[in-house]
Amino acid sequence: MALQLGRTLGDGVRRVLTRTGGLLLAGLLVVQLLVQVSVNTAVVGFVPPQAAAQVGETIGPTLPVSGTVGSLLLVGSVALSSVYFVVVARAFARPLSELATFPTDLLTRRLGRATLSMLLGGVVVMLSVTIGLTLFVLPGVFLAVCFLFFVFAVGVEDRGFLAALRRSWGLSRGSRLKLTVVVLLSGVVGAVTGIVGTLLDLAGSPVVADLVSNAVSSVLFVFLYGIMAAAYLQVREDDRDGFDGSVTSRPTGDSLADQ
16 A cells, blocks of 8 residues: 555554553653763763863753763663664554553563664664765665664564665655655654754753753654554555564564574
8 A cells, every 4th residue: 555644644643642652652751861861971970070060060960970880871771772662663563452552572572682683773774874964965864764664674573683674675665755754754853852952951951951852852752653653554564575464473584683
């Protein structure tokens, strides 16, 4: 079925306005706050002692630990982010009628393997899109569209990171122009979050700026993930690569890096 943007947006919003959407929003708030606090703590911890107090007045919330501990917390929060992306893909890609529940297998099924694939592939996607954006923007947008379904290929279909990249590339084929709208929405989310944070920073409230920015971005990004899930389910209906649509289905004969 050709991707229908109106249906995608409506279905995505409905997915967020469920018990599952509320739980995923709460989870993203925690994850993003942990990442931000870890970054702030690492920065303050590694600046010269004479400048630490001044930096502390212009930065957001921190923890009373060393820069080394803050760096370790940052590594842990990045890993937790990868776990979250696995769970959000699995949770939102279920039938709408099931989103009133949140079964434990969303958190337990092959989670270690999926998290590693998500982390490795996420680095590849981030680097390729960033490089593409520096090359006159359009290549970056194109790559972002092509890899839009990577998280679902990993989380829902249990593919390794290389196969998930290939799978996303294939799923996006034929709908890339319409999927560009979804990618642009992510840019709008980032812009809105940045504006809110900048305005609050200018008002002299860095801690409030971080907290409010994280809250705003969490709400907007959860809606974006719901829309991405709706788009994924639509384009998957036309797929013929053998995936049967079950969240417990796993492609056969694939290794972690080569699935």
